[in-house]
Amino acid sequence: MANVTVIGAQWGDEGKGKLVDWLSNRADVVVRFQGGHNAGHTLVVGEQVYKLSLLPSGVVQGKLSVIGNGVVVDPWHLLSEIEKIGGQGIEIGPDLLVLADNACLILPLHRDLDQAREAAALNKIGTTGRGIGPAYEDKVGRRAIRVGDLADREALEVKIDRLLAHHTPLRRGLGLPEYDGEALLSELEALAPRILPFAKPAWLLVNEIVKSGKRVLFEGAQGALLDVDHGTYPYVTSSNTVAGQAAAGSGLGPRGAGFVLGIVKAYTTRVGEGPFPTELFDEVGQHLGTVGKEFGTVTGRSRRCGWFDAALVRQSVALNGITGIALTKLDILDGLPSLKICTGYRLGDQVFTYLPAGLKAQRSLEPIYEEMEGWAETTHGARSFRDLPANAVKYVRRIEELIGAQVALLSTSPQRDDTILMRDPFQD
Template sequence: MANVTVIGAQWGDEGKGKLVDWLSNRADVVVRFQGGHNAGHTLVVGNITYKLSLLPSGVVQGKPSVIGNGVVVDPWHLLEEIRKIGEQGVSITPDLLVLADNACLILPLHRDLDQAREAAATNKIGTTGRGIGPAYEDKVGRRAIRVADLADREALEAKIDRLLAHHTPLRRGLGLPEADAGQILADLEAIAPQVLAYAKPAWRLLDEVVKSGKRVLFEGAQGALLDVDHGTYPYVTSSNTVAGQAAAGSGVGPKGPGYILGIVKAYTTRVGEGPFPTELDDEVGKHLGTVGRELGTVTGRARRCGWFDAVLVRQSVALNGIDGIALTKLDVLDGLPTLKICVGYQVGGQTLDYLPAGLKAQAGITPVYEEIEGWRESTQGARSFRDLPAAAVKYVRRIEELIGAPVALLSTSPQRDDTILMRDPFQA
């Protein structure tokens, strides 16, 4: 298989950015296939830290990169991100970046609606308030403005009218001022030339790349447990985050995604609201958050932390067809005398080996733990499996047994080169 798809196998924030950056060396093209600028990847290269929200991680390596049709794009944010990365020495040109011309746009009115709904909600979802959900709603409702529309004033005017026919009553109901169609048109026309410079039929480019035998790296955002169909609904994102979306969200056929690499943190974290069976509110939880520097890349929100949940990851392995995992942040567990792994759930007197779909059942989960010996030695920066303490090796092997997937890569620090390659996904 020439291609590799990288997805988060938990609730996101697993360290995908570093792994995608590391794998970009072996890829010819990097593709982002879902989500919006509500997701973020942090890349640490030497003394420089790059924070990306929309741009595929391959741009830092100078690899041709594609923002696929499955992504909803805030064009103002995209241009600002290009500017900021440019200030760090990475020039983003139309030769380097392709924006799918059939991708849907996020407008300021989407952000307004997102924030107003969240503020008014009794049971908050915990969105980033960046307009992602409302933009996907308009996409499904067949009233979205797409990148290609920026080149056609007549079509743009008609689409704005159709869009406002839906949004105006919503804004009134939420006490928001009515949106000005003329202002929206003027704002979009002002940035259209800059955005359209990157616009191309991405599916066609990728078809040529795949047929020529080049390697494509598909980069997911968030995590499988935030998938709108398969996650902890309704506390999920608004797109499909599972590996199957790599095909639909980029325009390649179903065979395109290739080897599926699931990124898995050596413990569990979550940002925002929703069930979290292994969450820790004690000193261990604080340790994980502090040592792991668990703050959201985009929002800066503190992440909730807990023990490794093998039940959830095993479910992700099945949902995504994961061939192998990249285990990250093993070094955060250094020094903990005893570790726990969740191996099952007690729910209403029953023992389950999967996450139930019902809200009440999810909220009533009591985790069943297996204890395993910790290690005193440091694993930080290890670049060989032989360099790991015996107890750390045992922990990794036990995770493999419980989730039903082998560890292909092991990350031992945020640095790009602190990665133990056990199986090259591009050669699998």
């Protein structure tokens, strides 16, 4: 049986939550492999709406859910989210949720540093201010506190001293008060009995599950164009968001990723700062934002909207080894008389079929558009490809041609069942 890795193939917010929830019904286990609680997934099941930012989407389906070692975990937020989802009728215990014992923790001092830096910056990145970046910095700097450390007071004392030796000068430079190490130790010791029951060697569990023949769904956060290596640097997130991270962030070998499903919105959006070649500032952009309800799940920030960028998605297909895509929010384009697709870029007398790496070049790109006729009929709620208007079908097929990948799933509303299956990733 195939495993499936789900990643965002644009700048995030492509509708991964619904698709992961839909696929969770076919999976045995769901594994979150990177990011933190700066990313959000909204799941709509009937009249119930679940907003998740750290918990894997499988919890809503009652499927075993794993937070892998590639995730940075704010333990206070995790407990709060468990409580919130519990209030919606889903009880989450260690039998349902596993937390990698080697995952690194986000601490209050990380949040302080994140917010202070962003406030002081002349060229803001547009972070969520939740401490994700500083936590990854400490992970790479080999001074992070990990989940398993909560069981060892002696280790915690040493690690807190090492951590504060780095953070104290930073806080002084930013005008922040020195952090109380004893207070942090007490907070973590009080937290430990509530967090440690979830802690396990997740890499061992995931490998055993795969060997047993069960289906694993690997769930990514953000989007491939926010990848710290391959995205629009420095306007990126702090982790690798591409499909290859599913292996490193879960402890499974690279062959375990299986079918790579790239989630792609039928237009393009972006939250925060950074280049956006096809961004619209006219009534069409306003239409996409309003009808598409383009507001961040975690922050509520308005998303910038623009035409579909096939050059970007084609690049994402290559970077992630995408097997097939899930095209979302096609219904938001209903009623637009004409549509545009970006096929490449001009920069002076040069033509690019990909997004160049230089920030100055990215900001100066002029999109090359191909125009198509829109459709007056509705696609909202369609559950069969033959129910789509002819021009909608042409639009989908043209996207497939331009990005070099076929549509496996087509989403026509936020509702779980309004999904057209054209190719089952678990049966591929």
